[in-house]
Amino acid sequence: MTVKSLVMLLTAGLLLAGCDRIDPNSPLGQRKALFKQMLRTSEDLSGMLRGRLAFDEKRFAEGAARLDALSRQPWQHFPQAERDDRSSARDEIWQRQERFQELVREMEDSTAALLAATTxxxxxxxxxxxxxxxxxxxCEACHQEFRAY
Known part of the structure; x- marks a missing residue:
């Protein structure tokens, strides 16, 4: 195999590998990024309460405020008609919007209660x-009903 053929093959492989990436500006990309931020924040808070991380009042209160703010953002990126094979959402999410919105409200209420507890x-x-x-x-209730593992 010539150097030119090898370079072309590698270039084609790199281009194809990049095709599977999710557009970070798409609704799917935006909600995935928000959910990752929520997970990291929640893990830090849980870690402080379970002894994996040192408990720091200021960091915990800031994290609770951040989690509450984040918990209100991903839902706008679930447009009714969008279905993407790369999504972790089950098809039921598009068909059972009333139940999905109920779980969204429960999430928002729970983060608001956590934030209130930090006062x-x-x-x-x-x-x-x-x-x-x-x-x-x-989180778990919504994942059980609407996330494809």
Missing amino acids: ATPLAPARLKAPMQRVEDA
Whole structure:
């Protein structure tokens, strides 16, 4: 195989590999990015409450505020007609919008409750565990019904 053929083959391979990427500006790309931010923030908060990370009142309160703000953003990127094979959403999400919106409200309510729990200072991890569990349960409920694993 000549060098020219090898270069062309590698170039074609790189171009094809790039075709599977999700456009970060598409609704799918935007909601995936938001969900990743929510996951990272939630993992940090849970880590502080479960002893994997040192508990820091200020960081926890900031994280709760960030999670509450993030929890209100991905839903606008679920346009009714959009279906993408690269999505982790099951087809039922498009057919059962009323139930999906109910779970969205539960998520938003749970993050608001967590944020409200951070206003009583000093923050005590024991008082934050139940509101954090409610957030985790809201995530899990939606995933169980609408996420394709």
